[in-house]
Amino acid sequence: MPSFDVIVIGGGTNGLAAAHRLQSSGRKVLVLESAAAAGGAALGHEFAPGFRSPGLAHVANQIDNRVMSGMDLARHGLGFVTSSVSSTALSATGDHLVLEGAAGASIKGNLSDADRKNWLALRKQLLSFAEVLAPFKQITAPRIAKGAGNEFGKLAKFGLNLRMLGKADFREFLRMILINVYDVVNDELTDKRLKGLLTFDATLGSWLGPRSPNSLILLLNRLSGEVAGQRATLALPKGGMAAVAEAMVKSAAASGVVVRTGAAVDSLLIEDDKAVGVTLANGEEVRAKLVVSAMNPKTTFLKLIGPRHLDAGFVKCIGDQKSRGAAAKLHLALKAAPDFRGADLKSRLVIAPSDDQVELAYNAVKYGEVPKRPVMEIVIPSAHETGFAPTGQHVLSAVVQFAPHKPKAGPDAARAEMLENTLAMLEEHAPGIRSLITHAELLMPYDIEARYGMVGGNWHHGELSVEQMLFLRPIAGIAQYATPIEGLWLAGAGCHPGGGISGAAGWNAAERILREVRA
Amino acid sequence: MNVMKTTDPRLHYLTPLKQTPFHPRTAAENRLNDWGPWAGYTTALSFGDTAMEHSAIRNTASVYDLCPMVKYRVTGPDAAAYLDRLTVRNASKLSVGGVHYTIWCDDAGKVIDDGTLFRLGPTDYRICCQERHLPWLLDSAIGYEVAIVEETEDVAALSLQGPCTYSVLKAAGFDVADLKPFRMRTFPFDGGEVMISRTGFTGDLGYELWTTPAHAIALWDHLFAAGAPWGIRPIGTHALDIARIEAGFIITNLDFIPVDQAVREDRARSPFELGLEWMVDFDKGHFTGRRALLKEKVNKSSKWALVGLDIDGNVSVEGSIIYQNGKTEVGTVTAACWSPSAKRNIALAQVRRPYHESGNLFVEVYALRELQYAKLMLPARVCERPFFAPPRRRTTPPAPF
Numbered sequence: 001m002p003s004f005d006v007i008v009i010g011g012g013t014n015g016l017a018a019a020h021r022l023q024s025s026g027r028k029v030l031v032l033e034s035a036a037a038a039g040g041a042a043l044g045h046e047f048a049p050g051f052r053s054p055g056l057a058h059v060a061n062q063i064d065n066r067v068m069s070g071m072d073l074a075r076h077g078l079g080f081v082t083s084s085v086s087s088t089a090l091s092a093t094g095d096h097l098v099l100e101g102a103a104g105a106s107i108k109g110n111l112s113d114a115d116r117k118n119w120l121a122l123r124k125q126l127l128s129f130a131e132v133l134a135p136f137k138q139i140t141a142p143r144i145a146k147g148a149g150n151e152f153g154k155l156a157k158f159g160l161n162l163r164m165l166g167k168a169d170f171r172e173f174l175r176m177i178l179i180n181v182y183d184v185v186n187d188e189l190t191d192k193r194l195k196g197l198l199t200f201d202a203t204l205g206s207w208l209g210p211r212s213p214n215s216l217i218l219l220l221n222r223l224s225g226e227v228a229g230q231r232a233t234l235a236l237p238k239g240g241m242a243a244v245a246e247a248m249v250k251s252a253a254a255s256g257v258v259v260r261t262g263a264a265v266d267s268l269l270i271e272d273d274k275a276v277g278v279t280l281a282n283g284e285e286v287r288a289k290l291v292v293s294a295m296n297p298k299t300t301f302l303k304l305i306g307p308r309h310l311d312a313g314f315v316k317c318i319g320d321q322k323s324r325g326a327a328a329k330l331h332l333a334l335k336a337a338p339d340f341r342g343a344d345l346k347s348r349l350v351i352a353p354s355d356d357q358v359e360l361a362y363n364a365v366k367y368g369e370v371p372k373r374p375v376m377e378i379v380i381p382s383a384h385e386t387g388f389a390p391t392g393q394h395v396l397s398a399v400v401q402f403a404p405h406k407p408k409a410g411p412d413a414a415r416a417e418m419l420e421n422t423l424a425m426l427e428e429h430a431p432g433i434r435s436l437i438t439h440a441e442l443l444m445p446y447d448i449e450a451r452y453g454m455v456g457g458n459w460h461h462g463e464l465s466v467e468q469m470l471f472l473r474p475i476a477g478i479a480q481y482a483t484p485i486e487g488l489w490l491a492g493a494g495c496h497p498g499g500g501i502s503g504a505a506g507w508n509a510a511e512r513i514l515r516e517v518r519a
Numbered sequence: 520m521n522v523m524k525t526t527d528p529r530l531h532y533l534t535p536l537k538q539t540p541f542h543p544r545t546a547a548e549n550r551l552n553d554w555g556p557w558a559g560y561t562t563a564l565s566f567g568d569t570a571m572e573h574s575a576i577r578n579t580a581s582v583y584d585l586c587p588m589v590k591y592r593v594t595g596p597d598a599a600a601y602l603d604r605l606t607v608r609n610a611s612k613l614s615v616g617g618v619h620y621t622i623w624c625d626d627a628g629k630v631i632d633d634g635t636l637f638r639l640g641p642t643d644y645r646i647c648c649q650e651r652h653l654p655w656l657l658d659s660a661i662g663y664e665v666a667i668v669e670e671t672e673d674v675a676a677l678s679l680q681g682p683c684t685y686s687v688l689k690a691a692g693f694d695v696a697d698l699k700p701f702r703m704r705t706f707p708f709d710g711g712e713v714m715i716s717r718t719g720f721t722g723d724l725g726y727e728l729w730t731t732p733a734h735a736i737a738l739w740d741h742l743f744a745a746g747a748p749w750g751i752r753p754i755g756t757h758a759l760d761i762a763r764i765e766a767g768f769i770i771t772n773l774d775f776i777p778v779d780q781a782v783r784e785d786r787a788r789s790p791f792e793l794g795l796e797w798m799v800d801f802d803k804g805h806f807t808g809r810r811a812l813l814k815e816k817v818n819k820s821s822k823w824a825l826v827g828l829d830i831d832g833n834v835s836v837e838g839s840i841i842y843q844n845g846k847t848e849v850g851t852v853t854a855a856c857w858s859p860s861a862k863r864n865i866a867l868a869q870v871r872r873p874y875h876e877s878g879n880l881f882v883e884v885y886a887l888r889e890l891q892y893a894k895l896m897l898p899a900r901v902c903e904r905p906f907f908a909p910p911r912r913r914t915t916p917p918a919p920f
Contacts, residue, residue, distance in 0.1 A: 273805065307662030308604060311626035311807040316658040484810055 004030040004258070005519065007278055007288040009265050009304070010453075010492065012040025014506030015294030016248040017067045018491040019257045021510030022292075024070070027519055029257045030288065032278065034264035034453075039245025041452050041459070042501050048439035050390045051333040054240030056443075056452060057459075057501045058379045058397045059085065059348060061234050062225025063244065066138065067503035071251040078237060078247035081384045083227060085234040086347045089193035090429050094341035097193045103127060103223055103232035107194075115191045122188045127232060129173055130223035132161050134231070137224065137497040137504050140512050141470040141479045148480065149516070178466060181219055182210035182355055196352035199359070200375050204399065205459040205499075207324040209362030210355050214466040221464070225500070234348060240381055240388065244501055265295075268304045268488065275487035278304075290487055290517060294506060296453055296461040297474040297494035298323065305485065314484060317475045321494075322468060325445035325457030326365050328403035328418055330376070332396040333389065333439035338380075340430045345383035345394075351376050351429055361402050368408040370417040373425060376400040393438075398422070405445035405456045415444050460499035461492055470496060481509040482516065489513055536561040539586035540675040540735035548753050555756060558649070558671075560587035565755035570859070572758035576721050577860050580683040580746050581754040582739075585676035585727060591646040591656060595665035598642045604806050605659045606636065607790060607799045613638045618701045618718050622795055628811030629778035629787035630795070631655060632771050635718060637703065645670075649771040655779065659807065675735035679742065680725030680762070682909075683749040685917035688715070688726060691745035695726065696916035709737040720759065722766025724911045749920075761856045764865060767827055767904025769793065774825065774853040774867055788869075789815055792823035794904075823850075824875035827904040828866040830882055831897045833857050836866050839882045841874075845896055849874035852882060860907040866899070875901055 008019045011033030023029040037043060041056040060080075067073070087104065089097040097109040103123055107116060135158055142150040165173060176184065181202040185195040199210035202219035209215070227235040237243040252259060264281040268291060277287030293300040298318060307315045340349055352358050352375040364371035378398045382388040388395040400422050407414030419442045426433050445457025454461055462474050471479040474494040481489050491509035493499030537560045539545070550567035562584060565572060575581040593602060602610035606621045613619050615638050622633040634648030646656075656667045679687065688695050693706050695715055703716035711734045719725035730738055743751055763770070771777050778787040789812060790796050799812060815821055830836055835857050841850040855866035866882070874880070880899045885892045911918060 273810070302662070308600070309805050311810070312605070312655070312659035312661075313626040313807070315661050319661060 004028045004286075004288040006030070006290045006292060007032060007286060008292045008294055008491070009278060009300075010040070010294035011035075011038030011249075011259055011261070012294055012492070013042055013244065013248060013501055013503045014492050014509075015040070015292075016252050016257075017064070017071070017503030017506035018292055018294060018510040019506075020071050020248075020252045020255050021507055022513065023252070023255045023257045025514050025519075030286065031252065031257055031259040032263040032265055032280070032286070033259060033261045036261055037245075038249050038259050038261060039242065041454075042241040042245035044240050044242040047331045047441040048333040051331075051393075051395050051439065052240070052388050053331045053395065053441075054379065054381045054388065054397050055242050055245075055501075056329055056448065057241050058381070058399070059234050060227050060237055060241065060244065060501055061222065061232075062500050062502045062504075063227050064138070064502045064504040064507055065226055065229070066507050067248075068228070070507070071248060073244070073247040073251060076247040076250040076254065078243055080228055081236040081238050082346075083230060083233055083235040085236055086344070087197060087234070088340075088343050088347040088349050089197040090340055090343060090349055090351050091193060092341075092353070092428050096341070096343050097191070097197070098344070098347060099197070102230055111191055111194070115189055115194065118188045119194065122184075125169070125172065126220060126223055128165060128169060129176070130220045130232065132158070132165065132173070133220055134224040134226070135161070136470075138508065140481065140508055141473065141496040143471045143479060176216060178214050179216050180211050180213055181215040182359065184216050185210075185355055192354035195355040196358060196375070197350050199355040200350055200352035200377070200401070203358065203362065203401065204377070205327050206465065207322070207326050207365075207458070207463050208465060209359045211359055212362075217466060217469075218464065221498070225502070236379070236381070236384055238385065241501055248503070265304060267306070268485075270305070270309055270485065273309075273486065275485050290489065290513065292489045292491045292509065292513070294490075294492040296323075296455045296492060297321065297490060298455045298462075299453060300490065305488075310484065314477070317477075321475050322463045322465070323456040323458045323461065324405050324463060325448060325454065325459065326362070326402040326405065327457070327459060328400045328422075328445065329443040329448065330396070330398040330400050330419075330422055331441040332398075332437050334394040334396055334433070334436040335438050336392065336436050337383070337394055338396065338430045338433045338436060345380045349378040349380075351378070351425055365402040365404045368404045368406055370404060370407065370409070370414050370421060371402060372421060374400050374402070374418065374422050376422065376425070400442075403444050405458075407444075411444065411446055415442055415447070418442060418444060459493075461494035464498040469498075473498070481512045539584050540732035541584045541586065541677070541739055543736065544739045545584055545753060553755065557756070558587040558589060558651075562587055563753070563755040565757045566753050569755065569757045569761075572752065572754035573761045573859060575750065575752045575754060576680050576723060576758060576762045578682065580679060580681040580687045580749050580751040581758070582742060582751060583678040583680065583754050583759055585678050586671075586674070588671070588676065589648050589651050590669070590671045590674050591648075591653070592668045592670045593644045593646065593656075593665055594642055595663070596642055597663040597665050598644055601660060601663040601665045602636065602644055603803055604663075605656070607806060607808070607812075608636075609800045609803045610636060610638075610644070611803070615640055616703055618703060618716055621798065622790060624790065624808030624812070625778050626808060626811065627778070627787070628789050628808035628815060630775060630790060630793060631777050631779055633769070633795075637716065650777055650780070673731065674729055675732045675738070676727060676729045677738065677742070678719055678725065678727050680719045680721040680723055682724050682911055682918075682920045683746075684725050686919050687742065687746040687749055687751060689919075690748070691741055699915045700913055709734045709741075713738060720766070720768055721762040722768070722905050722908055722912060723762070724909075724914075724917050760854070761859070764854050764856050764867060765858050765860050765905065765907040767867070767906060769825065769867065770854075775869070788823060788825075789821060791815055791821040792825065792869075794825040822872055824870050824872050826868055826870055826875050826901045827906060828852070828868050828880070828882070828899045829902045829906075830855075830864040830866060830899045832895070833864050834884055834886045834895060834897070835864065836882045836884050836897065839884050841868055841870060841899065842881045842883060842896070843874050843877055844879055845881050847874075849880070858906055863906060865906045867904075870901075
């Protein structure tokens, strides 16, 4: 066994990004992945014979540009079927609204002139705010503490950009930054479909409803994402999100990173209060100078390390970190193309009939219940390229909200009810779709937790909400990737700036390690 | 005292202070009706003559009602490991039947409270302390197989202190001749049990007696009957306070502010800042606050020192400000008295480092003399604690005074 400088636990996008960055700077890196293949939530799987899901995530909206170019993912096989997927706000009467271009630069469909005008103004404003916030994702979160090693140069630039908005927009920024998305869309717009789509996008992957405090910032976070050099766009990688994982694995390997799959880490090896390696589930010890955990923070501290090596207050805080997931993932095998009343199947199809419907769907999960009328975004990868389903047949991939992470009715009953309610919504918008289904798979938040290790089924490995952002992510005191245990670093989505198929958290962590730890 | 007898919990406000199981006896003895609140109980501050009560601690036998002291029971297979992680000392090494003085800190290594830890069995401990900590104790239990129960109301305890206490116990039928300091033993009593530990808060020969409330009055009466030939007498908190200052012992919320209660950020104190670093066991494995304390030790970043002071004259200096060279403010006296035992004017004080080693300290006192204050700047010297430490406190078997 060759010796390594760094062990990265978890071969998801963040783990691979961190590993590559560290290896490229001259350290020998070993990635330990418990699954049969690295890639984490980007990996697809065959959910029915001949039918492949595009991954837990199914649209790319924020692949970090440093990861994209630093890992040279294009050279390692990552291409895009399209980098400007439109979004269709589906109507049950066929009166769809289609948003095209980045963040809906133009809208096709019946929309009043006033809404059209107001949307363009609102869009411009939201994008300008997102532009200001975007650089924050690529730095270590600043801390309000002496000697925190804040990146003051970058922070000063952020402050300058904020002032460059001008007096009126700066005031608007301060007014809106912590507001809820429901109020914003109702201040500016009247069209239910458009308001439904925007409030759906803002709350996607969160445990917030449109009217929950601070929900707008999640929409800004989404809009500040970038793929293939384009801000606020949606892209489909060739071969699904799995292609992102595959390209990252290839790139990491090419740089010299060793990726061991099927290597589940049981615990962290701690000697003299320092992390010196890991013990695998099979009892094997692997040692290195540094250990970087790209796993969930709760899992890292409470399972791999355990309370006995940690302070009591810290254990309480990490246990209390909120990590509720409310997104379910639906995969349908269809024997023919569905008809969403004429909607373009290459578009991202969103069933969110109104802002109130999104809020009502959220209400249920607050009480551990399944919503009667869930809302969802649908991607049909087989409409774009072959390889997902047998010829002439299709795969429908949908993120369905909101699904309870701890249902009162119990996991199996809740899953069955969620599937039924979801299929009823689909049938309403695509009459006859139920008769096309040959296989259905619904992953509830607890199924996602079991399969991907996301505590509570939360995509971000800890809710992304204002009180868990920046210097409070994952919890106060460990927001800069370093941990209380010398030699152990965090690099997962539980850290700033959160999850999504991005790699930003992993890259940031590697940059921080390179700055703080001598090779 | 008019006590409302009611079972309606809504009427709790009618009796804001509880009475201890010994109240029928302490109330009868309290000639000046001198009471004060302690942890939700009404307790005697003196029984009429503090000087005589202190004299009983140092010359005969004294009895102090300990019931209000907060008590937690920690049981379960992980009890020792849990206490090793909670406190700064090695609780695993404490043998069954043993007691040790200990403290526990928060993550930042600031002291939450001090107390005594009794090992009643291999997986059974009792913590006795000044303040209430159930939330912290429960938070600390995450990941440990332990049960933590507050048992303050389930235990009735008396502190029997003074050179004649061994003789009193012998006369009472409790043979503690070979009981060493910080050890305990259980005896049958009154159809129940009494546990006797050789512990106390006076720095003198003494014992603490632990039973259940049902046997409290019988225990009191038994002790006073047996101790009459030695002049046994009940004492209040004032007398005990003089004795504990002589012994150099600190009290939470008097000599330091517990970090979980401190409103001002700079009031929190580490073990190094309270003269308690001797008990911090860095080699036993991880405990809460260890990393912060190790950093403080390595960086020598402690800001305060808790010291004993010997002051000129005989004017007691409680609450005074301490100056260096008579002009630079460097600290505060937290407890002080004229010591009848040491015949010295003594104090405990928090002094900002490095002034605890600088010398040339003065204590500013405003002495009230017939309605007029005399401002005094009394020279003070940092000195060793305890101020009074008679060898009899450790002699085993104790001498039969």
